[in-house]
Amino acid sequence: MSAPLLQLNSITKSFDAVRALKGVSFSLNAGEVHALLGENGAGKSTLIKVITGAHQSNTGTIEINGKTVEKLTPASAHKLGVAAIYQQPALFPDLSAAENIALGLEPPSALRGIDWSQRRAQARELLKRVGADIDPGTEVRELSMPQQQLVEIARSLGKGARILIMDEPTASLTQKEVELLFGVIRQLRKDGVGIIYISHRLEEIFAVADRVTVLRDGESVGTHPVSEIDKAKLIRLMVGREVAAIYPPSQSVPGAVVLALSKIGCAQSQVHDVSFEVRAGEVFGLAGLVGAGRTELARILFGITPADSGTIQLNGKTITIQSPQSAIDDGIGYVPEDRRRHGVILEMSVAANTTMSIHRRIFPGTWLRSGAERELAQKYIRDLAIKTFSDESHVNTLSGGNQQKVALARWLASGPKVLILDEPTQGVDVGAKSEIHKLIRNLAAQGLAVIMISSDLPEILGMSDRIGIMRAGTITSILDGKTADAGTVMAAALGQTRPATAL
Amino acid sequence: MKNFLRSNIAKHETVLLAVVITEWFYFNSVGAHFGSLDNTFDIVRHSVEIGLLALVMTPIILTGGIDLSVGSLLGLCAILFGKLWRDAHFSPMAAGICTLGIGAVAGGLNATLITWLRLPPLIVTLGTYSLFRGLAEAITHGVDTFTKFPDSFLFLGQERFLGMPAQAPIFILVAIFVWLLVHRTTFGRSFRVIGFSPEGARYAGIPVERRIAMVYVLAGIISALAAIIYTARLGQAKADAGTGYELYAITAVVLGGTSIFGGIGTVHGTLLGVAAIAILSNGLVHARQPREVAGMLTGLLLILALCSSVVPKLFARLRARRQTAAPIQAVKTS
Numbered sequence: 158m159s160a161p162l163l164q165l166n167s168i169t170k171s172f173d174a175v176r177a178l179k180g181v182s183f184s185l186n187a188g189e190v191h192a193l194l195g196e197n198g199a200g201k202s203t204l205i206k207v208i209t210g211a212h213q214s215n216t217g218t219i220e221i222n223g224k225t226v227e228k229l230t231p232a233s234a235h236k237l238g239v240a241a242i243y244q245q246p247a248l249f250p251d252l253s254a255a256e257n258i259a260l261g262l263e264p265p266s267a268l269r270g271i272d273w274s275q276r277r278a279q280a281r282e283l284l285k286r287v288g289a290d291i292d293p294g295t296e297v298r299e300l301s302m303p304q305q306q307l308v309e310i311a312r313s314l315g316k317g318a319r320i321l322i323m324d325e326p327t328a329s330l331t332q333k334e335v336e337l338l339f340g341v342i343r344q345l346r347k348d349g350v351g352i353i354y355i356s357h358r359l360e361e362i363f364a365v366a367d368r369v370t371v372l373r374d375g376e377s378v379g380t381h382p383v384s385e386i387d388k389a390k391l392i393r394l395m396v397g398r399e400v401a402a403i404y405p406p407s408q409s410v411p412g413a414v415v416l417a418l419s420k421i422g423c424a425q426s427q428v429h430d431v432s433f434e435v436r437a438g439e440v441f442g443l444a445g446l447v448g449a450g451r452t453e454l455a456r457i458l459f460g461i462t463p464a465d466s467g468t469i470q471l472n473g474k475t476i477t478i479q480s481p482q483s484a485i486d487d488g489i490g491y492v493p494e495d496r497r498r499h500g501v502i503l504e505m506s507v508a509a510n511t512t513m514s515i516h517r518r519i520f521p522g523t524w525l526r527s528g529a530e531r532e533l534a535q536k537y538i539r540d541l542a543i544k545t546f547s548d549e550s551h552v553n554t555l556s557g558g559n560q561q562k563v564a565l566a567r568w569l570a571s572g573p574k575v576l577i578l579d580e581p582t583q584g585v586d587v588g589a590k591s592e593i594h595k596l597i598r599n600l601a602a603q604g605l606a607v608i609m610i611s612s613d614l615p616e617i618l619g620m621s622d623r624i625g626i627m628r629a630g631t632i633t634s635i636l637d638g639k640t641a642d643a644g645t646v647m648a649a650a651l652g653q654t655r656p657a658t659a660l
Numbered sequence: 661m662k663n664f665l666r667s668n669i670a671k672h673e674t675v676l677l678a679v680v681i682t683e684w685f686y687f688n689s690v691g692a693h694f695g696s697l698d699n700t701f702d703i704v705r706h707s708v709e710i711g712l713l714a715l716v717m718t719p720i721i722l723t724g725g726i727d728l729s730v731g732s733l734l735g736l737c738a739i740l741f742g743k744l745w746r747d748a749h750f751s752p753m754a755a756g757i758c759t760l761g762i763g764a765v766a767g768g769l770n771a772t773l774i775t776w777l778r779l780p781p782l783i784v785t786l787g788t789y790s791l792f793r794g795l796a797e798a799i800t801h802g803v804d805t806f807t808k809f810p811d812s813f814l815f816l817g818q819e820r821f822l823g824m825p826a827q828a829p830i831f832i833l834v835a836i837f838v839w840l841l842v843h844r845t846t847f848g849r850s851f852r853v854i855g856f857s858p859e860g861a862r863y864a865g866i867p868v869e870r871r872i873a874m875v876y877v878l879a880g881i882i883s884a885l886a887a888i889i890y891t892a893r894l895g896q897a898k899a900d901a902g903t904g905y906e907l908y909a910i911t912a913v914v915l916g917g918t919s920i921f922g923g924i925g926t927v928h929g930t931l932l933g934v935a936a937i938a939i940l941s942n943g944l945v946h947a948r949q950p951r952e953v954a955g956m957l958t959g960l961l962l963i964l965a966l967c968s969s970v971v972p973k974l975f976a977r978l979r980a981r982r983q984t985a986a987p988i989q990a991v992k993t994s
Contacts, residue, residue, distance in 0.1 A: 499863040516846040
């Protein structure tokens with residue numbers, strides 16, 4: 158057998174202090190579909206970006222067609238036949254299919270005339286190769302999502318792509334469209350194209366892939382032919398790390414129901430029929446894959462995209478949450494996922510950030526009172542051990558963990574009844590992480606109802622009293638935090654079990 | 661004292677204050693009557709209208725917005741004020757109050773288009789810039805001029821009150837109001853938050869739309885006030901009143917250290933910006949320089965001011981890049 162199309166040897170990649178890839182090796186043969194599997198944040202995207210040249214690896218070597226590539230850039234990756242197709246097709250919606258295909262193929266020259274008939278003929282031929290029944294003259298905006306994907310594949314083939322990366326190509330396709338796509342993939346495989354296939358749907362991996370590599374915490378934990386592995390083993394590989402017993406134990410006894418959702422839905426954010434209750438003193442974990450609708454649910458509860466169906470009850474009273482202001486008035490706080498864009502104002506002081514959501518309460522009559530503001534900020538700097546030079550320092554001078562504490566301080570200052578934490582320890586160093594965990598426990602012990610969204614499975618398991626699993630825009634099951642383990646949570650998130658109806 | 665010096669010496673406003681003082685001493689030495697009380701009052705009279713527009717432009721730019729329509733609105737309000745007084749026989753007082761109301765409605769139009777339809781302020785106010793001026797011209801058919809206002813009204817623009825030009829106390833009151841609004845209230849705090857990050861402001865529960873609406877309505881009201889003072893100063897109202905004033909106002913605000921991207925800026929900076937431009941254009945006349953030089957020098961001053969705020973940041977970024985570059989090298993070689 159000839160040299161593999163693509164061979165990665167001990168690739169490492171670090172961002173600041175975070176090591177996203179720790180010595181990953183990976184190979185792809187001609188005419189092979191190689192699936193890449195892993196939890197959120199396991200390093201799949203980083204690996205793809207190294208292959209497409211978007212990121213440069215720190216150490217390790219890349220061989221394409223048996224030749225070592227010194228420095229892979231997006232342009233040189235293109236030339237070597239690497240192409241990627243993402244969930245959302247990256248086409249120009251106002252141009253025709255033929256034009257979109259031609260854009261990738263024709264050498265850029267401002268003065269050259271356009272040979273329209275040649276363009277069409279070439280597009281027609283490429284589209285036929287991927288089995289697409291599309292008129293090349295159709296504007297892309299009029300095509301369905303799978304048709305657009307086929308146009309993208311055709312364009313990649315036209316460019317002579319030999320290594321095709323498909324990142325969750327079926328995420329927005331119906332079952333029938335998936336079958337069609339698989340037909341195309343099998344045809345490409347026959348033509349000798351190597352395909353790296355990323356999906357969270359395990360069935361698809363068994364249906365279409367030859368080999369599967371599982372990534373976990375930036376490391377490859379094994380490559381197996383799909384014929385020699387089953388779903389249970391794959392799930393074990395994905396989650397099977399030792400869960401460090403560093404999580405503070407739950408001490409609180411859940412009290413009365415604080416927040417009760419009944420059939421909450423919002424068409425705009427594709428969330429539907431969400432029902433659950435959170436009690437005082439309880440940490441309710443929300444697990445699920447990226448795109449399952451967890452952040453969207455939080456945005457509904459915080460009034461950023463208000464619910465358009467269902468009812469929300471707070472302490473037994475039905476409330477409507479129309480805006481973040483009304484959510485705050487009702488006693489709901491939200492520490493958002495994107496800390497730097499939404500959680501804090503980086504260019505403003507710690508003190509200003511702390512009081513930002515309680516202007517009316519701390520500044521009656523709208524006059525700023527810097528004494529009261531600084532006093533409050535000092536209190537939270539002490540209570541949360543925020544490492545900052547002073548309360549007047551701008552938040553962008555703080556480390557990620559301390560920025561997150563400022564975001565938390567803002568909501569603690571508002572005295573909420575319900576606190577929603579969205580990935581509270583993402584991008585936070587280990588020390589600050591365990592401090593934040595302790596803090597969450599203390600808040601629950603004080604009678605707060607906490608909803609914690611996290612893609613960090615050990616965190617979900619270690620912190621939650623109960624775990625709600627979201628999948629495709631709704632809560633599919635609720636597990637007991639004491640009995641749930643990584644396998645059951647991951648299986649539920651992937652949709653591998655019947656919805657268990659535990660309370 | 662040393663700390664005080666260090667924290668203030670590099671501040672934009674301090675530099676600008678030095679520029680204003682230098683300008684004053686320079687023109688005082690070359691121009692014959694520049695430093696006289698009469699000329700000082702002349703400078704004040706000529707800069708009150710643009711100063712008012714610059715004052716209300718400051719909170720708008722702090723939110724990351726812009727209002728190009730203030731000059732045109734000044735023209736429209738001047739015409740409507742004249743119309744109400746001459747044709748509808750309102751007293752100047754009643755006409756003035758109605759004009760302020762009209763200004764509020766016009767500002768409300770800007771605010772509605774910006775917050776409800778979520779259109780960019782630049783485009784919205786570019787539209788109303790033409791709309792308001794066009795209305796003023798349509799009402800007067802481009803020729804009608806309102807004159808012969810009673811002396812009691814002209815007092816506001818031409819006489820002295822409390823030992824200063826009569827419009828000065830109004831300007832001082834508006835300046836104090838805007839300063840307090842921007843620097844001492846939660847509204848001002850909200851403007852900055854919105855300017856730094858409108859999304860972040862929403863997530864903090866700040867009523868972003870209401871705050872944005874507020875600054876544009878305020879700009880409308882104060883533009884109307886500037887129109888009344890303008891009419892009183894010149895003793896006439898024409899459709900071309902205030903042409904180009906929006907650009908002078910924006911120049912003064914930016915010269916005063918307000919970031920065009922929002923979030924950063926002060927009202928006293930804006931006042932210094934107004935003073936720097938007003939002294940420059942008046943002083944050049946006294947120094948017997950042609951008028952065009954004033955425009956050139958104002959532009960030069962603005963570009964220099966922008967450079968002075970960008971260059972230190974540029975150096976800081978270069979230094980930061982050199983520092984972060986080193987450890988990456990180390991990783992590669994290890």
